[in-house]
Amino acid sequence: xxxxxxxxxxxxxxxxxxxxxxxxxxxxxxxxxxxxxxxxxxxxxxxxxxxxxxxxxxxxxxxxxxxxxxxxxxxxxxxxxxxxxxxxxxxxxxxxxxxxxxxxxxxxxxxxxxxxxxxxxxxxxxxxxxxxxxxxxxxxxxxxxxxxxxxxxxxxxxxxxxxxxxxxxxxxxxxxxxxxxxxxxxxxxxxxxxxxxxxxxxxxxxxxxxxxxxxxxxxxxxxxxxxxxxxxxxxxxxxxxxxxxxxxxxxxxxxxxxxxxxxxxxxxxxxxxxxxxxxxxxxxxxxxxxxxxxxxxxxxxxxxxxxxxxxxxxxxxxxxxxxxxx
Numbered sequence: 001x002x003x004x005x006x007x008x009x010x011x012x013x014x015x016x017x018x019x020x021x022x023x024x025x026x027x028x029x030x031x032x033x034x035x036x037x038x039x040x041x042x043x044x045x046x047x048x049x050x051x052x053x054x055x056x057x058x059x060x061x062x063x064x065x066x067x068x069x070x071x072x073x074x075x076x077x078x079x080x081x082x083x084x085x086x087x088x089x090x091x092x093x094x095x096x097x098x099x100x101x102x103x104x105x106x107x108x109x110x111x112x113x114x115x116x117x118x119x120x121x122x123x124x125x126x127x128x129x130x131x132x133x134x135x136x137x138x139x140x141x142x143x144x145x146x147x148x149x150x151x152x153x154x155x156x157x158x159x160x161x162x163x164x165x166x167x168x169x170x171x172x173x174x175x176x177x178x179x180x181x182x183x184x185x186x187x188x189x190x191x192x193x194x195x196x197x198x199x200x201x202x203x204x205x206x207x208x209x210x211x212x213x214x215x216x217x218x219x220x221x222x223x224x225x226x227x228x229x230x231x232x233x234x235x236x237x238x239x240x241x242x243x244x245x246x247x248x249x250x251x252x253x254x255x256x257x258x259x260x261x262x263x264x265x266x267x268x269x270x271x272x273x274x275x276x277x278x279x280x281x282x283x284x285x286x287x288x289x290x291x292x293x294x295x296x297x298x299x300x301x302x303x304x305x306x307x308x309x310x311x312x313x314x315x316x317x318x319x320x321x322x323x324x325x326x
Contacts (some may be wrong), residue, residue, distance in 0.1 A: 001163055004066040004091050006084045007075035008034050008059065010129035010255070011101070013137045015073055017045045017055045018167040026066040027059040028087060035059050037135025046138040048251075068093035071155055071163075074111065078104040078270035085114035092119060097155040101125050101145070103188050103255070104270025105181060118154050122177060123147040124184040127169065128202070128249035130258065140252030143245065144170050146234070148177040174234055182226040183233040183241070188271050190219035190242040192256040193292035196266065197299060197317075198310040199257065203250025206243055210314040215242050217288045217321075222275050228282040260299055268296040287324045291317060
């Protein structure tokens with residue numbers, strides 16, 4: 001199965017590196033420094049146990065040169081999804097499928113609008129990766145990947161599952177596509193904005209009592225908004241799931257933390273912002289997600305006051321939540 005990975009950041013490189021061991025893979029992206037590093041030196045992938053290997057991958061900024069492709073993995077930020085869909089249209093074969101493994105809401109809908117329902121599908125993954133420098137990626141934590149099996153697509157979901165499993169990604173099918181998206185959204189809302197504002201790795205949220213409380217509250221709000229739409233999450237306890245992911249990816253710096261640290265736009269609008277918007281529509285209060293959205297937006301704009309330590313920042317956030325309850 002020929003594949004293209006649209007997105008050459010940490011996650012795109014992780015999936016490209018491992019899938020290239022079992023299939024033909026081309027990375028597609030527009031970051032000049034990353035493209036140069038990949039072409040000149042290959043990708044240095046550091047495994048969770050600290051081992052390192054160099055993998056040589058085809059990389060291009062011209063989607064048409066990767067055509068025809070059977071599977072296009074979409075691993076860009078949510079605000080780049082429409083652009084990625086147009087790239088997928090250039091490189092997919094008539095029997096190909098684009099699969100989003102992105103964060104946030106609305107990505108599948110954007111792919112479907114461009115490619116049609118038979119050529120778009122979604123999955124979720126809790127794999128963790130961090131870009132240390134151009135051409136160097138650390139696989140920060142092994143997670144589980146789930147592919148939606150809700151409809152017929154040009155490439156059977158089971159074929160993708162088998163491909164991912166062969167590459168070493170624990171993967172399974174799930175029939176409830178909406179539950180998949182909202183389940184990942186709950187985990188993302190609990191982990192990503194907090195780690196970004198506190199500037200801490202994921203594991204801090206599992207070990208610090210106040211951080212764990214905020215993570216739980218944010219994730220539970222997402223579960224409540226999903227329940228108001230009769231969407232069943234793929235796990236029974238959202239707090240336990242967020243905690244498990246934080247522990248499994250303890251050394252990882254979330255993508256939102258990395259974006260803030262590097263002065264890039266975050267996905268806060270597609271994560272907490274989407275939760276807040278849906279909560280208003282369905283009459284479900286989401287004060288913690290409102291707070292986290294505001295904090296990340298202020299950090300993006302350079303107006304977040306910050307604090308001397310994560311612990312002090314947590315006290316500030318918890319105090320603001322208590323104020324909101326009054």
